[in-house]
Amino acid sequence: xxxxxxxxxxxxxxxxxxxxxxxxxxxxxxxxxxxxxxxxxxxxxxxxxxxxxxxxxxxxxxxxxxxxxxxxxxxxxxxxxxxxxxxxxxxxxxxxxxxxxxxxxxxxxxxxxxxxxxxxxxxxxxxxxxxxxxxxxxxxxxxxxxxxxxxxxxxxxxxxxxxxxxxxxxxxxxxxxxxxxxxxxxxxxxxxxxxxxxxxxxxxxxxxxxxxxxxxxxxxxxxxxxxxxxxxxxxxxxxxxxxxxxxxxxxxxxxxxxxxxxxxxxxxxxxxxxxxxxxxxxxxxxxxxxxxxxxxxxxxxxxxxxxxxxxxxxxxxxxxxxxxxxxxxxxxxxxxxxxxxxxxxxxxxxxxxxxxxxxxxxxxxxxxxxxxxxxxxxxxxxxxxxxxxxxxxxxxxxxxxxxxxxx
Numbered sequence: 001x002x003x004x005x006x007x008x009x010x011x012x013x014x015x016x017x018x019x020x021x022x023x024x025x026x027x028x029x030x031x032x033x034x035x036x037x038x039x040x041x042x043x044x045x046x047x048x049x050x051x052x053x054x055x056x057x058x059x060x061x062x063x064x065x066x067x068x069x070x071x072x073x074x075x076x077x078x079x080x081x082x083x084x085x086x087x088x089x090x091x092x093x094x095x096x097x098x099x100x101x102x103x104x105x106x107x108x109x110x111x112x113x114x115x116x117x118x119x120x121x122x123x124x125x126x127x128x129x130x131x132x133x134x135x136x137x138x139x140x141x142x143x144x145x146x147x148x149x150x151x152x153x154x155x156x157x158x159x160x161x162x163x164x165x166x167x168x169x170x171x172x173x174x175x176x177x178x179x180x181x182x183x184x185x186x187x188x189x190x191x192x193x194x195x196x197x198x199x200x201x202x203x204x205x206x207x208x209x210x211x212x213x214x215x216x217x218x219x220x221x222x223x224x225x226x227x228x229x230x231x232x233x234x235x236x237x238x239x240x241x242x243x244x245x246x247x248x249x250x251x252x253x254x255x256x257x258x259x260x261x262x263x264x265x266x267x268x269x270x271x272x273x274x275x276x277x278x279x280x281x282x283x284x285x286x287x288x289x290x291x292x293x294x295x296x297x298x299x300x301x302x303x304x305x306x307x308x309x310x311x312x313x314x315x316x317x318x319x320x321x322x323x324x325x326x327x328x329x330x331x332x333x334x335x336x337x338x339x340x341x342x343x344x345x346x347x348x349x350x351x352x353x354x355x356x357x358x359x360x361x362x363x364x365x366x367x368x369x370x371x372x373x374x375x376x377x378x379x380x381x382x383x384x385x386x387x388x389x390x391x392x393x394x395x396x397x398x399x400x401x402x403x404x405x406x407x
Contacts, residue, residue, distance in 0.1 A: 014028045014029065014043075015039070019380060019382075020380055021378065021380065022046075022047050022050060022376070022381060022384065025047075026047070033143065036142055038124075038128065042121065044120070044150070045117050045120030045121050045124060046381075048153075048155060049112075049120070050381065051373075052155070052158070052159045053113050053385065054368075054376075055112065056371045057108075057367075058366070058403065059160055060160060060161040060402070061159070061162075061367075062402035063402060064094075064098065065108055067098060068111075071103070072103075074099075092163060092195060092196060093192070093195050094166070097111055098111055107386075108389075109388055112162070119155075119158055122169050123153045123169060123172075124149065124150075126172065127150075130176075131145060133335075134337050141341065144344050144345060145334070148347055149330075151348070151352055152169075152326075152327045153165075155355065156358035156364050159364070159368075160364055160367070163197040164197055167194075167197040168193075168327065170196055171190060171200050171203060173186075174189025174190035174193060175297065177189060179297045180297055190207055199320060202307065206300055206307075209303060210303060214294060215299075216294075217289060217302070220305060223309075224306060227312075228309050231309055232312065232313040235311075235314070275353075275357055276319075276357050276361065277322045278322065279350075280351075281322045281323070284325065284347070285305070287340055287347075288329050290339075291333065291336045291340065295335075297331065297332050297335070300328070304321065304325050304328065305325065307321055308321050308322055326351075326354070330351075370404075371389070372387060375387065
């Protein structure tokens with residue numbers, strides 16, 4: 001009884017400190033995570049959501065910020081006029097959520113807060129499910145495993161662009177539920193990921209094919225080599241012989257436009273690609289190949305790898321689908337934990353490196369440091385949650401292209 005009361009008192013005390021000053025509570029939350037207290041992990045999720053509120057809307061965020069302002073003046077019928085190409089372009093889960101926030105006159109930042117918190121909660125629940133099913137018999141692995149799943153959440157990506165990062169966590173959860181746990185609800189999660197970002201729709205056929213097809217890694221390597229050379233030719237033929245304007249527009253942008261072959265591969269961008277995408281992906285794939293245990297998830301990883309080869313000439317899709325391979329590979333590694341249990345710390349190091357690298361690229365460093373982040377030193381949860389960048393403040397800091405204005 002005394003032990004229960006002590007634990008309850010600690011929980012109430014840590015939560016109270018978190019409410020009064022989330023930043024000061026961080027060491028306490030880390031200790032509680034070490035003690036395997038689930039509530040502490042959820043409070044960390046809320047902390048990351050509060051921190052995301054202070055992200056200055058640059059790049060894609062600036063575009064969404066303007067959509068939010070536009071939605072305020074649009075009627076319901078205008079927003080869902082499917083005959084309007086502009087509306088069709090915006091038709092996704094995140095845009096619908098932004099429309100609801102705008103109509104309720106709620107702060108724009110609530111969207112970012114919600115997506116970040118939901119992403120971390122999903123990742124935490126995924127971790128606890130995997131830990132209970134595959135890791136519970138091993139000692140001294142909870143703490144490091146928790147942080148691996150914590151850093152699997154693409155926090156900088158969600159803050160800067162919403163859909164890609166948020167959709168990746170939804171997809172990951174769906175793949176685990178359907179391919180690993182054999183639960184039909186998983187396919188609903190995969191479909192929902194496609195409604196968040198259309199790039200994830202390709203995983204729907206991948207998922208069903210992975211349940212049927214089985215081949216060895218040697219076959220993938222042979223196909224990999226073929227796709228590496230034939231990929232650009234296949235995309236060229238599709239572009240020249242398709243009559244679909246949407247596909248043609250997509251290929252124009254992602255193959256021949258600024259996100260494809262027209263992308264400037266200077267030394268800085270090459271380094272960013274190698275360190276931010278190529279190295280982490282290859283590192284995880286090394287362990288996947290080392291395990292080489294046939295399963296539906298293993299087959300899906302092979303399909304994903306071949307898809308990457310097909311898109312070798314499309315810079316942005318290439319980077320994104322390589323990025324998705326990282327968390328999928330981590331799930332595969334964990335469900336085969338007994339084969340690589342002495343390598344977890346290296347996986348964590350790589351994920352921390354990727355997280356930190358993502359924080360400082362593409363203007364994100366300024367977005368995370370040049371706003372009102374000083375508020376975190378002495379503010380309560382309620383003060384932080386109510387923070388909002390007014391339109392005139394954003395326009396003063398960010399130019400029409402979504403980049404920081406020179407001071």
